[in-house]
Amino acid sequence: MNPYQAPLKDMQFLLENVFDANTTWQNMPAMAEMVDMDTAVAILDEASKISRDLIQPINRNGDEQEVRHEGSKVITPDGFKEAYQQFSDGGWVGLCGEPDFGGMGMPKMLGVLVDEMNYSACNSFTLYSSLTAGAALCINAHATEELKEKYLPNLYSGQWSGAMDMTEPQAGSDLRNIRTKAEPQEDGSYLISGSKIFITGGDHDLTENVIHLVLAKLPNSNGISLFLVPKISVNDDGTLGEPNGVSVGSIEHKMGLKASATCVMNYDNAQGYLVGRVDRGLVCMFTMMNYERLAIGIQGLGSAQGAYQMAADYAKERVQGVAAGGSPTGAAADPIIVHGDVRRMLLTIKSITDAGRALSVFTGKQLDLAKHGEGDVQTKAAKYVGLLTPVSKAFLTDRGLDATIMAQQVFGGHGYIRETGIEQFVRDTRIAQIYEGTNGIQAIDFLGRKVTGDNLATLSQFVAEITAELNELQHVSAEDKSAISTRFDNLLSIASHINDNKLTQPALINASAVDFLDAFGYILYGYYSLLLADKAVGHDDANFTEQKSYVAKFYMEKVLPKADFHLAQVSRGDSAIMDMPAELF
Structure with missing residues (x-):
């Protein structure tokens, strides 16, 4: 397997030519003194070396060896602890963290590109630092100054790690049913008792302490509050004290992410500290969730990019069959890159990955x-x-x-065996559609709250802005511009119909949400494909310009029509889905 190579040219292009990052940063006082394009390019260059030389080499062994639960300890695979120490020493955990508490203060639009590199290199390893950064973000936004000063520096430094503890066996997507309790104490702290499941990074040997953000209920309250609960108590002077009643019941044995410790966590009168206001825990947690949900999206993006590189390299090396019409070289067999179906898969992956990276940076x-x-x-x-x-x-x-499965398909039978490594991408990526809120829940949130929740005001504003920018593109045909704008018009018309009927047809949003989100996504990716092709004109690398033009052409002709299918599904309403009685399933 060839070493992972971060797509630095694409990343710098997005920051510099597409989204004018430098102007954005200079217009924000908090950013102006922290970062410019030279700084960003240097960070991306160093991050590419870290992902290639430090993180990717432990990926395969992590999958083979897995996390182990021995007694009271959770042990990560060989090489993980040393890699995490080096990663932390480089300041990467606190890349986007608050400078007042030891973070580097870099913008998120730069951070997402570093995240992508790390996920391409090793999904499991990257989750540990991602959850830590998210926990620190939540603490910084909602905790007291005392808690921030006590916990944030060691989280940003990587000396301690963070975890988000929400799910319980009876309370997954619907957290109203959680049973974990918090008993107030005279000193202002709380004693936390209960159990959580599916806790990513709940315990491990990478850091000396794990700081849990735990959702729990106060006595006689139906509200949910958020508590900071350290695995090891922290003394007033910042040193570690005694174990804090936080233990691992077991670790989950999963389809993928085998080097990521997914734990059942038990709390036995563990001392915790309120974060934010009483009964407002979900509000606090969702500050973190916006960032974490984007981070998990980037897990999918990073996996797609890593899988694409493997599949493209393989397709140029694997000799099998002869090109349609005969071999251009007269050989008895050609590399499979000459075959139309292989090209279809690679171009699909490339086009959705390029557009997805643009969405992540935006x-x-x-x-x-x-x-x-x-x-x-x-x-x-x-x-x-x-x-x-x-x-x-x-x-x-x-x-x-989709991309990892297509990449596996490029490998044929060799993609189904472990030795090539491509099947690990499929297994590791599958969970990303499930955790941090299943994708069905995301779609319902999108259509039910974000689109119809304000009677299409935000969606209409966004589409109007995108359409105006689309019309200003200098190197895009009127036909391609119309292909995007007319589909956006159709989307808004269908959204208006759903909004008008959401009260009389209460299942309409739930039944239509996934297709509506997919339609929006494919149309938006079409815009980004054209935007990239337009901005690439005149690039220093003529091959880069040419590639972006070919990829946009493929997307517009072969991928964008998927939006029409999903719009047609939404326009048919919910009766075919909701009419059949439950007992007939």
């Missing part, structure tokens, strides 16, 4: 503007974050799995 930009922007700019960005977060999570991971 969404990261909106997170930066929502956090650091001012006035109307900040307000609009916050609305776009709400609109695009479920799309980024669901569409990136759905297409990511």
Whole structure:
């Protein structure tokens, strides 16, 4: 297997030529002194070396060896602890963290590209730092100054790690039914008792402490509150104290992500500290969830990019069959890259990966503007974050799995055996459609809350802005512009119909949501494909320009029509789905 090579040219192109990152950063006082394009390029270059030389080499062994639960300890595969130490020492855990507490303060639109590299190199390894960064984000946004000063520096440094503890056996997507309890104490702390399941990074040997963010209920309350619960108690001077009643019941044995410790966590009167206000735990957690859902979307994107590289390399090396019409070289057999079906798969992966990367950077930009922007700019960005977060999570991971399966198909029979490594991408990526809120839940959130929740106001504003930018593109045909704008018009018309009938047909949103999100995603990717091709004109590398043109042409002709299928599904309503009695299933 060839070493992973981060697509640095594509990444720099997005920041510099497509989304004008430098201007964005200079217009935000909090960013202006922290980063410019030279800094960003240097970070991307160093991150590419880390992903290639440090992270990818442990990926295969992590899958083969898996995490082990021995007694009270959870042990990661050989090489993980040493790699995590080096990764932490480089400051990568705190890349986008708050500078006041030891983070590097880099913008999210840069951070998403580093995340993509790391997920391409090893899904399991990257989850540990991703959850830590998310926990730190939540603590910084909602905890007291005392808690921030006590916990954030060691989280950003990688000395400690973080975990998000929500799910219970009887409470998955519907957290109202959680049973974990929090008993108030005279000193202002709480004693946490209960169990959680499916906790990513719940325990491991990579760090000396794990800081859990635990959802629990106070006595006589139906509300949900959020608590910071360290595995090992932390003394007032910051040193570690005694074990805190936090233990691992077991680890899950999974289809993939075998080097990621997914734990059943037990809390036996563990001392915890309130984060945010009483009964407002989900509000606090969702500050973290917007970032984490984007991060999981990028897991799908990173897997797609890693799988594409393997499949493209294989297709240029694997000799099998003769090109239609005869071998161009007169050989008895040609590399399979000459075959139309192989090209179809590779171009599909390439086109959805390029567009997906553009979506991830744009969404990261909106997170930066929502956090650091001012006035109307900040307000609009916050609305776009709400609109695009479920799309980024669901569409990136759905297409990511599609991409890994197509890449496996390129390998043929060799893709089904472990030695080639491509099947690991399929197994590792599958979970991304499920955790951090299943993709069906994301679609319902998108259509039910973000689209019809404000009577299409945000969606209409977003589509109008995209359409205006589309019409300004200089190197795109009127036909291609019309192909996107007319489909957006159709989408808005269908959304308006759903909005008008959502009260009289209460199942309409639930039954239509996935197809509606997919239609939106395919149309949006069409816009990004054209945008990339347009901005690539005049690029220093003529081959880069030519590639973006070919990829956009393929997307518009072969992939964009998928939006029509999904729009047709939505327009048929919900009766075919909802009419059949449950007992007939």
